[in-house]
Amino acid sequence: MSDTPLIWYVAYGSNLLTDRMLAYLVGCGDDRPWGPHRGARDPAPPLDDRRVVVPHPVHFGGHSTRWDGGCCICPAEAPHPDAMPIVGRAWLTTYGQIQDVIAQENGMPTDAASLPDPPPGPGEAVVVVDGVIDLLIGMDPIDGRPAVTFGSTAPPPPGPPSLSYRQVLAEGMAEMGLTPEEAEAHLVDLDRS
Helix, strand or coil, X not given: CCCCXXXXXXXXXHHHCHHXXXXXXXXXXXXXXXXXXXXXXXXXXXXXXXXXXXXXXXXEEEEECCCCEEEEECECCCCCCCCCCXXXXXXXXXXXXXXXXXXXXXXXXXXXXXXXXXXXXXXXXXXXXXXXXXXXXXXXXXXXXXXXXXXXXXXXXXXXXXXXXXXXXXXXXHHCCCCHHHHHHHHHHHHHC
16 A cells, blocks of 8 residues: 555544544644544645535444544445435545544554555445444545545444534534534434434
């Protein structure tokens, strides 16, 4: 696997917020709601970002000790036709940074994830780490570059999120231009999924 190619990481949940995404890349102390992160081996910030739609179902599930509640989980399946589109944020990063982010998502060392070369194509899902968030899911390219998101082969059962987690999601959606009413509609839909 090469560390240099650029790829779009399509985030949902807390990684919609710039400050949260940067914690995975440049690191942070325990002065944030999500606690300390070591950062990636390549701490460069994303080169670009944009609002996108996540073409998979996402729901609140499990119980994170970091967040003291459920977190957004994405199985590798198509959403129900009547489901509300899930807002996502595509971050243009290196493939090596993707490896470090998914390892940190699972509380593991940066070299714990083994990413395929090339990345999975649209509709493909590959197990890359032994954890709850274990899948790298291929999506349609963005501006001719590969795009991926993270998912779970065995999603935990539904679980309500903490207020701090919901607040981070709402702040990330606000950064992308959603009104408070639009953000709340998305959060309510995640509650029902």
